[in-house]
Every structure is written in structure tokens, then in C-alpha cells.
Amino acid sequence: MDILDKILAHKKKEVEERKSLFPVKLLEKSIYFSGKTVSLKKYLRRPDKSGIIAEIKRKSPSKGMINKHVSVEKTSIGYMQAGASALSVLTDYHFFGGNNEDLKLARKFNFCPILRKEFIIDEYQVIEAKSIGADVILLIAAALPVPALRQLAIFAQSLGLEVLMEVHNADELNQNLHDAVDLIGVNNRNLKTFEVSIDTSKNLSAAIPDQYVKVAESGISAPETIVELRQYGFEGFLIGETFMKSSRPELACHRFITAVNQIDETKTVGS
Numbered sequence: 001m002d003i004l005d006k007i008l009a010h011k012k013k014e015v016e017e018r019k020s021l022f023p024v025k026l027l028e029k030s031i032y033f034s035g036k037t038v039s040l041k042k043y044l045r046r047p048d049k050s051g052i053i054a055e056i057k058r059k060s061p062s063k064g065m066i067n068k069h070v071s072v073e074k075t076s077i078g079y080m081q082a083g084a085s086a087l088s089v090l091t092d093y094h095f096f097g098g099n100n101e102d103l104k105l106a107r108k109f110n111f112c113p114i115l116r117k118e119f120i121i122d123e124y125q126v127i128e129a130k131s132i133g134a135d136v137i138l139l140i141a142a143a144l145p146v147p148a149l150r151q152l153a154i155f156a157q158s159l160g161l162e163v164l165m166e167v168h169n170a171d172e173l174n175q176n177l178h179d180a181v182d183l184i185g186v187n188n189r190n191l192k193t194f195e196v197s198i199d200t201s202k203n204l205s206a207a208i209p210d211q212y213v214k215v216a217e218s219g220i221s222a223p224e225t226i227v228e229l230r231q232y233g234f235e236g237f238l239i240g241e242t243f244m245k246s247s248r249p250e251l252a253c254h255r256f257i258t259a260v261n262q263i264d265e266t267k268t269v270g271s
């Protein structure tokens, strides 16, 4: 059993418990449920932004505790002030130390696209995502059979949510391409070995059709990598640990984006 199998087995039980504790009828009463969403696709393409999706991530299966004392309010506002294009909030508690309140807090203090980083296997979690103020959900191709993934994606779009589909290889990519997916994320982290390689994004980039916004996920630790990945057509860059391992994640994000901008400026002057 790899880590994804373990997470999904746990998630199955958790979702059933949540369904009885917080029935759909209750979730639908949230002010966010019938509200408008903010488009991640559009924000990633805004020229005044970096393309960085900055993540709130307290701990992870690969790294253990990363940042126990993060303030979601301070960090999320600081990320956006630093020039991030969007936020990602891990809402899984058991493996990542997150929760729905984190996302609600991020929503309360920011007008920007927010990705609910979750292990979604059931329509209930899509309704929950909308009810807590998310704009985008993640669907992991390796987590679900193709028809189930497609159904969840169509359902999410019917609620006004965008769908970021995460793939690890060409097979997952080719099987799952369809109109209900808005963005394709290539995860550089191998979930069996936890090894990260930016080459995963580079190698898959050409196989992603132009209609999808390409997002490189995980293991991005150097500003130069953003500049390099842009040359492969990536417009979004999901970064968690590199910022969160600092006691001031928002400052780490600011320094990182400033460095990306400096590389861009140097290239412009030199060309």
C-alpha cells in the first residue's frame, strides 16, 4: 500500500463520518455556496502576477512537521501581497494538519482564487469545497477510475468551481483529458518513493494540449526553476514547503518572487 492508497482509505471513512455530522442541506446554507467563484485560470495569466500558487501546509507525509505555528491570516495575506497569483490550502487534517477552517480563514481575508488541496473521491467533498469558499478543486488522476473522475469534474463545474487535474505520467494524462478539466497539474513528487524531480513536469509538458493551463506542482525550491518551467509552457507553480519551512512563510515567498522578477529583468536587459 503506497501513501496515496493509505490517504484514500482514510478519506473514505472520514467522508462518511462528515456526511452524517454535516449533511449537504447544512453545507448548502453557507454564504459561499451560491456565491461567485474567482477563476484560477484567469489569475495565473495576469501579467502583474507571478503564477505562483502559494500553499498553506503544516505537515506532510514526506517531510513530517513543517510549520506547526503558522498563522493562516498573516501568511495568506502576506503571500498575496508578495505577488502570488493564488492560494492553495490543504484541508486534510490526518496527514497534513490542515482543516476546513484554514480555508475559510484564507477566504475571509483574501479576494483571490483559492485551491482546496484535498483528496476528493466523493461529490460530498465538492459541495463542501464550495461551501467553505474554495474556487478550485484538485482531482488526482491516480486516485479514481476515469469515469468517476470525469463525473466529479463535471459536477464541480456545475457548481462554478474550476478543476485542476493532477497527473504523474503520460497514461494518466491521456486517459483523463476532457472538457470538464480546466487546468492540468504535473506533480513532480513520486507518491511511492517521495522523490521529487522537476524533469517530470518538463517531460510531460509537450503532451499537454494548449487548451489547458499547465501547472507544475511540488519540489520547486529555486527561483530559476520558475523561469525554466515557463519555457516549457507552465503558467502555474504550486509551492508549499519552500515557503512553509520558514518561520515567516510570507517573507520567504516575497524573497522568492523578488528573485524571479530580478531574473526576468536581467534577461530582458540582456536580450
Ligand SMILES: O=C(O)c1ccccc1NCC(=O)[C@H](O)[C@H](O)COP(=O)(O)O
Pocket: 003, 004, 055, 057, 060, 061, 062, 063, 187, 189, 191, 217, 218, 219, 220, 238, 239, 240, 241, 242
Ligand atoms: O507533500 C507530500 O508529502 C505529499 C504526500 C502525498 C500526497 C501529497 C503530498 N503533497 C501534496 C502536494 O501536492 C504538495 O503539497 C504541493 O504540490 C506542494 O508541494 P511542495 O512545494 O513540495 O511542498
